């Protein structure tokens with residue numbers, strides 16, 4: 010019999026719903042085998058380190074948000090802040106988003122979307138761009154960041170901006186995920202700059218430990234090694 014404190018969300022039905030409604034885009038997933046690919050890493054790291062505050066910048070259908078929030082729910086502690094201005098490829102064009110589907114335009118629909126996975130009470134959505142969100146950080150009294158996930162605009166300038174601002178609110182042993190480290194052609198034509206940004210932070214081994222998974226669209230995990238705020242030179 011399950012103790013009332015015990016919670017494990019990853020049933021077959023839930024995994025099917027994640028594939029159906031949170032539609033992973035480039036996370037090395039295998040739908041036919043109900044294999045969430047990197048999604049298991051997102052869920053697993055939350056269970057392993059039990060973050061108080063997780064921040065996600067950008068998501069097409071909420072796959073990263075749902076996997077992380079399911080971990081928070083099963084831990085029984087923590088909250089997730091999700092920042093996405095709800096761009097769509099059709100409306101805003103390929104310079105603003107690749108894969109954006111205007112999923113986050115309506116507050117009630119956002120709540121109902123996350124309710125399908127039972128994580129609606131753990132997720133707070135800001136319908137803002139990264140550069141509108143970070144200036145609100147202090148006035149909204151947001152807590153420090155234990156885990157962050159960068160998957161918004163993939164331009165070098167935005168990835169750099171997201172990373173630097175996340176580090177400002179992080180601490181020793183915060184973890185920062187960067188999705189899309191393996192977009193060879195888009196990096197080559199300068200449409201994406203995640204891989205290029207990773208090269209920069211690898212030059213600071215006293216500050217950051219970097220691990221890359223170059224499968225499918227690619228995923229990197231960065232561990233912050235110091236409490237001291239990092240200023241890129």
Ligand SMILES: C[S@@+](CC[C@H](N)C(=O)[O-])C[C@H]1O[C@@H](n2cnc3c(N)ncnc32)[C@H](O)[C@@H]1O
Nearest residue numbers: 034067068069093095096108109138139161162
């Ligand atoms: C579609 S996702 C990329 C696909 C992603 N790999 C996934 O698995 O969902 C990109 C999202 O980032 C959002 N986005 C684009 N520019 C942004 C910005 N400047 N700040 C925050 N989010 C942004 C878009 O609205 C879109 O929903």
